[in-house]
Every structure is written in structure tokens, then in C-alpha cells.
Amino acid sequence: MLFDERAKLLACAAMKIEPKAAHSGVVSGALFSGYASTSSAASSELLTVCAAAGVAPGGREVVALVPNKVPRFAATVEVRDALVLPKPRCISFGAAAQLPLIALTASAALSTIGLPPRRAFVGTEKLTKPATVLVAGGSGRTPQLLVALLHARGARAVAAVPAAEREAYETLGAALTVDHGIDGLGMQQAGEVDAVIDTLG
Numbered sequence: 001m002l003f004d005e006r007a008k009l010l011a012c013a014a015m016k017i018e019p020k021a022a023h024s025g026v027v028s029g030a031l032f033s034g035y036a037s038t039s040s041a042a043s044s045e046l047l048t049v050c051a052a053a054g055v056a057p058g059g060r061e062v063v064a065l066v067p068n069k070v071p072r073f074a075a076t077v078e079v080r081d082a083l084v085l086p087k088p089r090c091i092s093f094g095a096a097a098q099l100p101l102i103a104l105t106a107s108a109a110l111s112t113i114g115l116p117p118r119r120a121f122v123g124t125e126k127l128t129k130p131a132t133v134l135v136a137g138g139s140g141r142t143p144q145l146l147v148a149l150l151h152a153r154g155a156r157a158v159a160a161v162p163a164a165e166r167e168a169y170e171t172l173g174a175a176l177t178v179d180h181g182i183d184g185l186g187m188q189q190a191g192e193v194d195a196v197i198d199t200l201g
Contacts, residue, residue, distance in 0.1 A: 013080070013081045015056060015084070016057075016076040017062060017077055017079055017084075018054045018075065019070050019074055020053055021096070021097040022070035023051050023100075024048055026048050027049060027101070048069075050065065051063060051064065051097050051100040052066050052077055052097060053094070053096035054093065061093075062085065062087055064080075064084040065079070065100050095141075098141065105142055106146045109146065109197050110146070110197075113195040131155040132175075133156070133193060133197060134158045134197070135157060135159050135160065135197050136198045136200070137198055137200040139162055139165050143199045144172055146197060146199065147172045148173055151174070158177075158193060162179075165177075
């Protein structure tokens with residue numbers, strides 16, 4: 001079983017939401033090995049992550065992980081209270097439905113390189129200075145979230161992005177932005193990095 005807390009979640013209280021958008025994606029259990037699972041067999045599994053964004057009782061706009069794909073034109077979907085979060089007001093329902101998979105992917109990537117919250121390690125090596133992590137892969141929500149999480153966790157994020165998006169990434173917390181193409185001068189400014197996360201796979 002990939003998530004050993006699955007039985008506890010099923011025992012949680014449930015609510016029904018009116019879905020406005022849904023999103024699902026199939027990912028390898030290897031991505032979450034050692035992060036969301038304690039099972040040695042997890043890395044061989046494929047995990048379908050399903051999420052919905054919609055309206056909860058009382059008119060609250062929410063995002064939730066759901067156990068299965070949301071049927072098209074479904075009037076309501078049952079979700080567990082423990083897997084429901086407020087929807088950010090600044091984004092659409094469609095974008096919000098994508099957030100859980102993006103967040104899981106980003107958090108698993110940081111865990112893989114040894115950067116859980118506020119911990120100055122990369123792998124097993126304790127760092128005497130903030131970790132410098134290069135986020136490659138161009139534009140998109142996943143690299144944006146990675147930069148924001150790295151900044152929040154005290155790391156120095158270097159983002160390789162299109163020139164037109166440099167300011168946005170700096171606003172998210174990038175210590176340095178370089179052209180996502182070949183930018184030798186920019187990489188010289190970045191100096192040595194402790195880890196590289198390639199969001200293009």
C-alpha cells in the first residue's frame with residue numbers, strides 16, 4: 001500500500017463539494033519513495049493523483065484530493081475533510097485543481113535532495129551555508145512552486161527561465177535568474193550549486 005495512512009483517511013469525516021474543475025495525473029511511486037511511503041514496494045507502483053476544485057457547503061471555495069477521477073458533469077463529489085484546503089482566491093478553479101499534484105511533485109523533489117522544511121542539508125551532508133539549488137525546465141507552475149518552497153525553506157534558488165519571466169521568479173524568491181538556454185555568464189554568477197532539479201524530466 002503506497003500510503004500507509006490510507007485507512008485512517010477513509011475513517012475521517014466526509015463532505016460533498018460541487019466540482020467546478022478536476023485534474024488527475026499518473027506518477028511513478030519512485031518519485032514519492034521515502035517521502036509519502038514507508039513501503040519498499042512503493043517505487044514499483046503507479047499512483048493516480050486525482051483532485052477537484054469546487055464549492056463546499058456554506059459557499060466555501062476549496063481544493064481537495066479525491067479517491068477517484070471525477071465523473072464528467074458530476075453534481076457533487078464526496079471528499080474527506082482531512083484532504084480539503086481553501087482555494088487560493090487569485091487563481092481559477094481549473095488552475096486550483098492542478099495544485100495538489102504540482103505540490104506533491106515539488107515537495108517530493110525537495111525531499112529527494114534532502115530539503116524538508118527548514119533543514120540545512122542536501123542529501124546526508126550538513127551545509128554550513130544555505131543550499132544553492134538550480135531549478136531548470138523553463139516556465140510553468142511546478143518550477144514556480146519549487147522556487148517559492150526553496151525560498152521558504154531557507155535555500156538559495158537559482159531559476160533557469162525565459163528572460164520574460166525573470167521578474168516573476170525573482171518575486172517568488174529566486175536569488176538569481178539565468179536564461180533557460182545557454183547562458184554561460186549567468187551560470188558563472190550562480191557559482192557552484194548543491195543540487196539541480198529538472199522539471200522537464
